[in-house]
Amino acid sequence: MKKLLLVFTIITAFMACKTHSEKNKKDNMENEISETDIWKKADKIIADITVPQFKDQLFDITEYGAVADGTTNNSEAFKKAIAACNEAGGGKVIVPEGKFLTGPIHLKSNVNLHLNEGSEVLFSKDAKDYLPAVHTSYEGVELMNYSPLIYAYEQENIAVTGKGTFDGQADNDNWWPWSGAERYGHKEGEAHQKQDHNLPALRKMNEKNTPVSERNFGEGHQLRPTFFQPFGCENVLVKDVTFTNAPFWVIHPIKSNNVTVDGVTVNSHGPNNDGCDPEYAKNVHIKNCLFNTGDDCIAIKSGRNNDGRRVAIPSENIVVEDCNMKDGHGGVVMGSEISAGVRNVYVRNCIMDSPNLDRAIRIKTNTLRGGFVDGVYVKNIEVGQVKEAMLKVNLHYGIYDNQEGEFFPNISNIYLEDINVENAGKYGILIIGREGSKISNINLKNITIKGAETATKITDADPVNYENVTINGSKMK
Template sequence: MFVSGAAAISVRMALAADSPVADREMAAVLARIQPPKFPDHKFEIVRYGAAADGHTDSSDAIRQAIEDCSAAGGGTVVVPRGTFLTAAIHLKSHTNLRLEEGAILRFYTDPKRYPLVYSRWEGTECMNYSPLIYAFEQTDIAVTGTGMLDGQANTEIWWPWKGNARSGWKAGMPEQKSDRDSLMAMGDKNVPVSQRVFGPGHYLRPPFVQPYRCTNVLIEGITIRNSPFWELNPVLCRNVTVRNVKIDSHGPNNDGCDPESCDGVLIDNCEFSTGDDCIAIKSGRNEDGRRVHTPCQNLVIRNCSMKDGHGGVSIGSEVSGDARNIFVDHCRMDSPNLDRALRLKSNTYRGGVFENIYFTNNTVGQVSEAVVDIDFNYEEGNGGPHNPQVRNVVVENVISAKSKYALYLRGFKNAPITGVRLANCNFKNVAQPNVIENVEGLKLEGVKRNGQPLTQ
């Protein structure tokens, strides 16, 4: 183990007991998260003129079915077996968009089919292209069933805007960098959101599914592939359930599920194989995140499978509004293309508080970097006025079969990482010593690395 800076490590080799406090708190969070219910009314899109041929524009039919469903007091908009081509879908209150077995919603790749809406892009609010499925300030909404959402993004459309060759970009093609820099500057200068206008003529890719300021959201059973950007991105929502969802999308920034500034989120029994973080918990970036000032809190992630990605569960880096009361339990993370299992990332420009993070009863097959990574040096690193803070991170009953590092913890001298406790963990086939820089109060209880007690 490599230790530098202010490090005070307490080691006890007795086996750790289960955490009754964490279990009780997780149960309390779960009790408050209830999926929405819908009246038993059905609105079949084919009755509105939708065609299951994969090339007829079904956008108007789907829109009208949703409007009629909501106006009637709610129900289910049914997408039957077949392939339906559509532009942006905007959900309305009391509406469940259900994809039956064999149904595919295939989305246009023409950016002009995605009108300007109020959105958040990498943690900064703006007016941008509509997400492929979007809802704004709605109540009781859902996307369910066993069908598929196909964004059709690839190295010819959407992904090249990332601006690297791996994503299909070539010299002379448009890319996102100048727009991204412009938006971040607007956020830091508190430019009114109505004046942060992107969309047509700009190159900020939209997320796939983004409920915004919604209450009672359910996403269940569907498969998602080929997203332009982040896959599932509830923002400023309350009471969100994501269950039995399969995500297989390996484009740039293809995060699987990114709850932002939400309160009460359950992610249960989902499968992720992604081009970025499988799950990334966020709460806004830099000054704009502090302006909105809403934490992401009371989340339970359980029984999930994470394969390819930058992190199994990441928190940050856009965490300026804080993140707390997060429970990751009984998940499996395993792929040579998965970088880390648990990752907390920030810097002195993001700041933010990470508090009450519980990573328990999880199995890690292999990751290419660290099992547990807490790093304050992400992107801009040190030099800003907002020191991130870590309080009460518990890693317990975790087994890992192969990794480069067991622990990779890097704070700052003026902002050390504090309050991290590991208990009853076994890290096998670890290639490199731990990296621990500027960490205070690290507790290791019954922890082994390569068969040996981890002492210092």
């Protein structure tokens, strides 16, 4: 009997060990699968995005009266060609080789505005051409303002494509001086956006939840328009075109779904010249692009303060790949207008390199913005040179402007891997948290950082999880 009991005990122990071993093996497999699934999710987002298709019908703007002399205002010709294309069920509105001056272009459903190689669309320098005011947005706050240069409101299946150039003609004599900055042409005594009737008035309307229809700006005000803004649109394609000399943000898909930005060049160094700013946007694919900008290359946003909380649409399911970031405040950035939150951002196979690029990956918010960032996945990034840090998370953004409130941000689940940095600037990793907010589960794997003046500066945040990370030759633990 004792022998039988001993045998039973041995068998039970063996089975328990085997079960435990199998469980550990299963857990390890699940962890491996989980890491693989992260990028499978990115692939699925891309596969699920509807890229618009168009009828094989052509509408040449010259057949509607356009003149390629660079001085004739062709606004009516663009308008007529787009209307005819839309009414015929869709197709391509063709801009042939040459220089075409115009006011704002308003796209309609099923229209692909196509710029042939050698074509250049020049936008009017007369602010009055961008009136009447339309429903748009300025720094994360909705308002009635000057029309974006290219605008689509609640349309479906739209595109701007081709090898031509959109030139906003903004410079130190036009649009940029409204920023109030001397280096952008502002002269003392001239009107600018920081005066009480401009941004301060809009900020107060945001705080008071003033209806958007009553936030009337435009004529007599100095808030610059965005360049290309699909507002509340479905199935948007921007492919191969070049944008230059923008008044403000360049590509701004807001409240839009299924957005593809492919092979685009943004070469624009004016004030607030962000390259691409998805806001309240879902299912966005940015690929094969060159960003050389006066502000953030890509900045993912979701509204400022009360407006973001009112709209309450997170930006999510955004994939950035095979892009080249040169000058800018950040390569891929989340914030600072981020009050409705951001989730599921994937960045892979990009090059970020310029003595005028401040950071590679950046998250910025404060206790007026609040918001959350949940799920940022970055892989296979080559960073040549940045000024401040490879990774910067800052929950005190704008502290010198007294941007303090009661909405504490939550930053979690950040994964960076397979990154090489040749010259990191001031810091390898810079994380500035704050009491009452949460920065948790930041994971760095297979990363080599060189040339950092200080390896890390991390305050008010959970410890970073390092795996095979070296900064200035020292392994991080």
